[in-house]
Amino acid sequence: MADNRTMAQMLQAPIEGYEDAIVIPPINANNFELKQPLINLVQSNKFTGRQDPHNHLRFFNKVTSTFRHPEVPNTSVKLLLFPFSLDGEARDWLDKEPPRSILTWDDLVSKFINQFFPPSKTTYLRNKITNFFQEPNETFNEAWERFKGLLRQCPHHGFSELHQLDTFYNSLNSNDQDALDSAAGAISRKNASRRF
Incomplete structure (x- = not known):
């Protein structure tokens, strides 16, 4: 099959493959947004890959349990916020996970613990x-x-x-x-x- 694209089209950078590893379930809630103070609180204790991953998850769960929205499951909030809690080696790990490979909070915890607590x-x-x-x-x-x-x-x-x-x-x-x-x-x- 012949490739009928022009040279300019062939030289353009691809637009696929930039999806995150974490799949966030659809949120059908009016007026839902993550507030900056909550993001800041999560970022105040970033996991770099050198600390105890269990302690990081305990802290993260404690912080995310303070946020409630009647129409948004807490697990969706956790999936949205977790990348903000990572830095350095841990951030690199998440970035290298295959696109759309983490579908639930339990998936994320399992992969995270297996990576940093083999x-x-x-x-x-x-x-x-x-x-x-x-x-x-x-x-x-x-x-x-x-x-x-x-x-x-x-x-x-x-x-x-x-x-x-x-x-x-x-x-x-x-x-x-x-x-x-x-x-x-x-x-x-x-x-x-x-x-x-």
């Missing part, structure tokens, strides 16, 4: 949680805070609450285990006495 890091932190041990000179409270910190670093660890408590209890030195056992016994004796 499965190898999840495996590493899951192993640190599973093999957690109280340090020799560490107090009970210090060990508890350090353990909770590991859980916060990897919120998708998949351990049930019972498994977490069991892991922590088994990591304690015998004195702290005895103290917990005593406290638990006192609590269960109190509860038993209330029944009678």
Whole structure:
């Protein structure tokens, strides 16, 4: 098939391929607009790719939860605002995603976490949680805070609450285990006495 375009037409820059990766669902609301103060608030804590992506998502969710419009789903607001929260390496990542490849907020979160918190890091932190041990000179409270910190670093660890408590209890030195056992016994004796 012959190409009948003129030389000038062939030399023009293409106009396709400039679509964003994020697809924003149609918003059928009257008088809807993102206000500059909300954009500024999102931009006040930009993610560059070097920080904890979970903390970034927590902050972003907190900020976007402050905005409500009766006819606009919060997920649409999040999809509109998220690019404003990125800079540097993170902005480059989003720009390199294929056009129209992110259709929902869950898609975006999944791709974002997989990019900046790869499965190898999840495996590493899951192993640190599973093999957690109280340090020799560490107090009970210090060990508890350090353990909770590991859980916060990897919120998708998949351990049930019972498994977490069991892991922590088994990591304690015998004195702290005895103290917990005593406290638990006192609590269960109190509860038993209330029944009678």
